[in-house]
Amino acid sequence: xxxxxxxxxxxxxRTVLVTGKGGVGKTTVAAGLARAAAAKGxxxxxxxxxxxxSATSPLAQALGTSAFHEEPRVLGENLEGVLLTPHAGxxxxxxxxxxxxxxxxxxxxxxxxxxxxxxAPTLPEMGILYRxxxxxxxxxxxGSPLHEVIVLDLPATGHALGLAQIPSxxxxxxxxxxxxxxxxxGLEMLRDPAQTTCVVVTLPETLPVSEAIELAHGVxxxxxxxxxxxxxxxPHDPFTVEERVALDGMQLEPxxxxxxxxxxxxDRAKAAKLRLLDLxxxxxxxxxxxxxxxxxxxxxxxxxxxx
Amino acid sequence: MDSRAPAxxxxxxxxxxxxxIVCCGAGGVGKTTTAAALGLAAASKGRRVLxxxxxxxxxxxxxxxxPASGPKPAAVPEDRLRQGKISGxxxxxxxxxxxxxxxxxxxxxxxxxxxxxILENRIYRALSDLVAGMQEYTAAEALYSFVESGNYDxxxxxxxxxxxxxxxxxxxxxxxxxxxxxxxGVFLPSKGGGGLFWGRARQLVTNIFGRIFxxxxxxxxxxxxxxxxxxxxxxxxxxxxxxKLLLSDASAFIVVTSxxxxxxxxxxxxxxxxxxxxxxFAGYVLNRSWAYTRGLVHPREIPRPANITAIGESALVKLAxxxxxxxxxxxxxxxxxxxxxxxxGSAVATPQLDASIExxxxxxxxxxxxxxxxxxxxxxxx
Numbered sequence: 001x002x003x004x005x006x007x008x009x010x011x012x013x014r015t016v017l018v019t020g021k022g023g024v025g026k027t028t029v030a031a032g033l034a035r036a037a038a039a040k041g042x043x044x045x046x047x048x049x050x051x052x053x054s055a056t057s058p059l060a061q062a063l064g065t066s067a068f069h070e071e072p073r074v075l076g077e078n079l080e081g082v083l084l085t086p087h088a089g090x091x092x093x094x095x096x097x098x099x100x101x102x103x104x105x106x107x108x109x110x111x112x113x114x115x116x117x118x119x120a121p122t123l124p125e126m127g128i129l130y131r132x133x134x135x136x137x138x139x140x141x142x143g144s145p146l147h148e149v150i151v152l153d154l155p156a157t158g159h160a161l162g163l164a165q166i167p168s169x170x171x172x173x174x175x176x177x178x179x180x181x182x183x184x185x186g187l188e189m190l191r192d193p194a195q196t197t198c199v200v201v202t203l204p205e206t207l208p209v210s211e212a213i214e215l216a217h218g219v220x221x222x223x224x225x226x227x228x229x230x231x232x233x234x235p236h237d238p239f240t241v242e243e244r245v246a247l248d249g250m251q252l253e254p255x256x257x258x259x260x261x262x263x264x265x266x267d268r269a270k271a272a273k274l275r276l277l278d279l280x281x282x283x284x285x286x287x288x289x290x291x292x293x294x295x296x297x298x299x300x301x302x303x304x305x306x307x
Numbered sequence: 308m309d310s311r312a313p314a315x316x317x318x319x320x321x322x323x324x325x326x327x328i329v330c331c332g333a334g335g336v337g338k339t340t341t342a343a344a345l346g347l348a349a350a351s352k353g354r355r356v357l358x359x360x361x362x363x364x365x366x367x368x369x370x371x372x373x374p375a376s377g378p379k380p381a382a383v384p385e386d387r388l389r390q391g392k393i394s395g396x397x398x399x400x401x402x403x404x405x406x407x408x409x410x411x412x413x414x415x416x417x418x419x420x421x422x423x424x425i426l427e428n429r430i431y432r433a434l435s436d437l438v439a440g441m442q443e444y445t446a447a448e449a450l451y452s453f454v455e456s457g458n459y460d461x462x463x464x465x466x467x468x469x470x471x472x473x474x475x476x477x478x479x480x481x482x483x484x485x486x487x488x489x490x491x492g493v494f495l496p497s498k499g500g501g502g503l504f505w506g507r508a509r510q511l512v513t514n515i516f517g518r519i520f521x522x523x524x525x526x527x528x529x530x531x532x533x534x535x536x537x538x539x540x541x542x543x544x545x546x547x548x549x550x551k552l553l554l555s556d557a558s559a560f561i562v563v564t565s566x567x568x569x570x571x572x573x574x575x576x577x578x579x580x581x582x583x584x585x586x587x588f589a590g591y592v593l594n595r596s597w598a599y600t601r602g603l604v605h606p607r608e609i610p611r612p613a614n615i616t617a618i619g620e621s622a623l624v625k626l627a628x629x630x631x632x633x634x635x636x637x638x639x640x641x642x643x644x645x646x647x648x649x650x651x652g653s654a655v656a657t658p659q660l661d662a663s664i665e666x667x668x669x670x671x672x673x674x675x676x677x678x679x680x681x682x683x684x685x686x687x688x689x
Binding site for chain 1: 335569572609618622623625629
C-alpha cells in the first residue's frame with residue numbers, strides 16, 4: 001500500500017464518483033468528501049444528478065443550503081454545488097455540435113426535440129455526462145481548471161452503474177457523429193485513472209455488503225477506476241473477547257433483553273469488513289455516531305488516515 | 308359501514324379494500340420487504356395478491372420460496388402459506404424489464420413478422436439490454452397487464468428507490484407525451500400532410516438530428532420508430548389507464564421510511580410530491596424502528612446467578628450501556644412516529660428484528676405487525 005493517505009489520492013483526480021445503494025449514507029460521504037476537499041484548499045464542486053432545474057435534496061441540506069441549481073452556486077470557501085441536468089447537457093451539446101448557436105436554441109425550444117431528448121432511453125444520461133464534461137472544461141482566469149475537483153454523488157438506484165454502462169451502449173449503437181464522439185470522450189474521461197476515481201459506500205450489514213461487492217465488480221467491468229470502499233455507520237464494540245464469551249454463555253434472548261439486539265450488529269459489521277477486504281482496495285470505516293455529531297468531519301477523518 | 312364495528316386503521320384497511328398498493332421510499336429502508344409483508348398480510352385476509360418488485364432481492368425470494376428471477380410471477384408454495392395460516396393466494400415476481408417489454412411487443416404488434424422485426428432491431432436490442440431507464444416504463448406496463456388480467460384482487464408494487472420512484476410515476480405520462488403521434492410523426496419520414504407547422508418542425512428535426520446522430524443513424528431511429536408506430540396507440544392507451552388507476556380510489560401509496568434522518572427527508576419529500584401529483588397518499592410505514600420496548604428486560608434488572616464472574620458482571624454492565632442506547636433510540640422513534648402522524652395522518656411502525664429478515668417466519672411476523680390496527684398495537688407493544 002502507498003504511504004500517501006487515501007484522501008490525497010482521491011483529491012488528485014478531477015472527478016470523484018461516490019456510488020452505493022440507497023440508504024447507505026452515500027450522500028453524507030459525498031458531502032464529507034467535498035467539505036474535506038474544500039478545507040484542503042481545492043476548488044471543489046459538489047454535484048448531483050437531477051431532472052429538475054433546481055431541487056431541494058439531502059445533499060444540498062448536508063452542505064448547509066436549501067437547494068441546488070443548474071448553474072454552480074457558492075456554498076462556502078472553495079466550495080460550490082450544482083445539479084447536473086440532462087437539459088443543460090443537451091443544450092451545451094447542441095451548441096457545441098451545431099454550426100449556429102441559434103439552431104441549438106431553436107432545437108431546445110422545439111417541444112418535439114425536448115420531449116425526445118428526455119423520453120428516449122439513454123439520451124438523458126448522455127446529457128448528464130456531457131454536462132459533467134462541460135463543467136470539467138471550464139477554466140479560471142489563469143487558465144487553470146475552474147473547479148479542481150468535482151465530487152459527484154451518483155443517483156441511489158439499483159443501476160448506479162448507469163453513468164458508465166449507458167455510454168458504452170450508446171457508442172455501440174451510434175457508431176459515428178457528434179453524439180458518438182462526445183460520449184466516447186466522456187467514457188475515456190471516466191476510465192482514465194489520472195482523471196477519475198470512484199468510491200463505493202455501504203453499510204456493515206450482510207445484504208448491503210453483498211450489493212456493494214456486486215457494485216464494485218460492475219464498476220470494474222466498465223473499467224472505471226475504483227479507489228476504496230467506505231463502510232458507513234460501523235457500530236462500536238464495547239466488549240473484550242472474554243466479556244463476549246461470558247455474555248454469549250448467558251444465552252440471553254435477543255427479543256426479550258434490552259440491548260441484546262445491538263450485539264449481533266457488531267458481529268455482522270466485523271464479518272462485513274472481512275468480506276470487503278477481498279476486493280483488494282482500502283476499506284475505511286466511519287464509526288456510528290450519535291444523532292447530532294458532525295458526520296462530515298468523521299468521513300474526512302476516515303479517509304485521511306493512512307492505509 | 309357499521310359505526311360500532313372497530314374501524315380498521317392504516318394500513319389494515321388498505322389491505323382489504325384496494326386494488327393497487329404502491330410502496331415508495333428511499334433505498335435501503337426495507338421497501339421490498341415491506342411490500343412482501345403487505346402482500347402476505349392481504350393474502351391472509353383471503354385476497355389473491357401479487358407482489359411486484361423491481362429490485363432483485365435474492366434473499367427475500369428465498370424466504371418466500373420463489374425463484375429470484377423468472378419469466379412470470381411464481382406462487383408462494385402451499386406449505387409456506389399453511390405455515391402462516393394464509394387462506395388467500397400470493398404470487399410474487401421480481402420484474403424483468405426485458406420480459407415485460409418483449410411480452411408487450413408480442414401482444415401489440417400487428418403481426419408476428421412485425422414483432423420479430425422489432426425484437427431483432429439493433430436499437431431495440433441495445434436498449435433492452437440496459438436495465439436503467441427501462442424499469443420505469445416496464446413497471447407501469449406490468450402493473451397494467453396484471454391488473455387487467457383479473458387474476459389478482461390486489462397488486463402490491465415496490466418502486467425503484469427514492470426519486471426514481473417518481474420517475475416511475477411520471478413514466479406513463481412521459482411515455483404518453485412521447486407517444487403523441489404528432490410528436491412521433493415529426494421523427495418519421497414525411498407522408499406529406501400534417502400542416503405547415505409540423506412540416507417546419509419536421510424539417511428542424513431532420514436537420515438537427517441528422518447532424519448530431521451522424522450519417523445513417525437518424526434513418527435507423529426512424530426505422531425503429533416506424534416499426535413501433537403501429538403499437539403506439541395501444542401503448543398510450545395503457546399508460547393512460549395506469550395513470551387513471553393510480554390516481555383513483557382503487558390505489559393507495561404508502562411511503563416506507565426508516566428512522567434514519569436522510570430516509571426521513573426523502574420520505575417527506577415523497578409525500579409532498581405524491582400529494583402534489585394528486586396521487587392517493589395513504590400513510591407512512593416507519594420500518595426497522597426501535598420503538599417497541601414493551602416486555603424487554605433491562606440488563607441491570609437481570610437476576611445475577613450467585614456464581615457470576617467479574618468478567619460476566621462487566622459484560623452485563625456494558626450490555627446495559629447498549630440497552631440505554633436502545634432506549635434513547637426508542638424514544639427518538641416514538642417521536643418520529645408521532646411526527647409522521649401529525650403530518651401524514653397515518654403511520655405505523657414495524658419492529659427492528661434480531662437480524663434482517665432471513666426466513667418466512669420473519670416475514671410473517673412483519674406481516675402481522677402491519678395487519679394489526681395501529682391503536683391496538685401502540686397500546687400493547689410500544
